[in-house]
Ligand SMILES: Cc1cc2nc3c(=O)[nH]c(=O)nc-3n(C[C@H](O)[C@H](O)[C@H](O)COP(=O)(O)OP(=O)(O)OC[C@H]3O[C@@H](n4cnc5c(N)ncnc54)[C@H](O)[C@@H]3O)c2cc1C
């Protein structure tokens with residue numbers, strides 16, 4: 313007999329949704345090394361409405377703190393394009409409150425959560441897993457039938473159990489952020505995104521408002537840039553009249569797996585979900601929604617494995633297949649979009665913004681260009697820009 | 711002389727980024743501390759490249 317049916321490592325959005333999914337039907341334990349759920353955040357806290365629908369979530373004012381109706385994009389030459397809808401398209405969250413709510417829900421369903429419990433070892437023994445867990449320098453062994461590794465971008469659990477989830481530096485972004493208050497001049501109903509290879513090489517700077525005058529102000533850049541993410545962000549803030557006199561009330565950092573999707577997200581007695589399984593949108597780096605969906609799906613497959621008493625890598629492979637159908641294949645297409653974006657110079661970027669419309673841009677990003685789009689782009693809009701045309705043709709070739 | 715990688719605890723904001731990119735699992739994050747297993751480290755510099763605040767340095 314094992315101590316638990318399922319042990320979930322990591323109490324982030326992925327782990328907590330896995331616990332909500334499984335708590336009723338199995339004996340479930342959630343372990344997290346931190347002392348407080350949701351804190352410190354490694355996140356700008358934006359979540360689009362689509363995920364609320366997918367996850368059956370109703371925005372509550374306690375944690376869905378700012379309604380977002382669109383975005384404003386700022387090009388390298390200082391122009392901006394505003395896309396604002398009449399209704400909410402998403403929210404900026406207060407993640408520590410949101411995640412605590414998920415935790416309460418998971419416990420209501422029957423799961424148990426232990427904080428300040430760090431998994432430092434894992435081993436497969438017969439048909440079960442033994443985890444070595446450290447709490448206040450004391451080590452203990454806990455056993456289970458199946459582990460769901462939701463331990464985020466710094467995941468070691470899957471690696472300990474023989475699944476290589478190493479991040480590829482080329483497909484990993486370095487992120488840095490301040491939660492700032494006392495800032496002015498930014499519409500709090502919009503996400504503000506600033507592009508330019510000088511201000512944010514291979515990435516962008518964001519302002520995600522949390523209420524009027526308060527926002528997450530951050531940057532994500534490639535791993536191989538000359539300077540650190542902090543360097544670029546600090547430098548840019550000094551140039552912004554609305555920000556430079558603001559106060560910093562939180563410092564956040566983190567790395568973001570923006571691609572490098574895994575062929576396998578399972579091993580014997582193991583499933584991986586969320587950042588640990590590189591489940592992040594390669595273009596904007598958003599991962600909360602995908603982590604929740606991935607956690608829920610992993611939960612479903614863990615329950616199935618328990619019911620059928622089948623825990624082999626092969627038996628669990630249905631999980632990976634289903635995830636690709638659900639989200640992974642779309643994300644892979646968007647990865648191509650990111651690779652295209654990375655190759656654009658400031659000049660290309662300015663030109664594209666001037667010459668293509670929002671719908672075309674979205675279809676480029678989603679990898680869903682139609683035949684008609686291609687004809688218009690290749691024969692009319694990009695014909696005077698041979699380099700850009702070549703990039704786009706390469707991109708559009710399947 | 712062999713290079714070694716060092717963490718600057720004054721700069722580090724314990725985000726765990728370096729832990730994730732290390733190819734040989736030489737780094738662990740405990741509470742607010744980064745611990746590097748020098749015996750495992752192969753001095754590849756991945757942790758130095760990814761760190762958002764420049765808290766990892768390769769030293770002689
Ligand atoms: C700067 C930045 C900005 C971002 N902005 C956005 C955004 O605006 N919108 C969005 O959707 N996404 C955003 N993301 C991505 C998003 O934060 C992640 O995709 C999301 O948090 C993933 O959830 P998770 O549950 O997989 O992992 P996490 O939320 O990282 O949770 C993993 C948990 O595992 C625990 N853990 C790790 N190792 C162990 C261990 N050995 N033992 C026990 N516990 C362990 C950790 O303490 C942590 O609590 C951003 C990321 C960064 C870095």
Ligand code: SF4
Nearest residue numbers: 722723725726728761
């Ligand atoms: S990546 Fe940098 S800031 Fe983050 S834990 Fe490692 S050394 Fe610290």
Ligand code: SF4
Nearest residue numbers: 732751752754755757
């Ligand atoms: S230099 Fe490479 S091997 Fe050494 S700790 Fe950093 S990432 Fe790991």
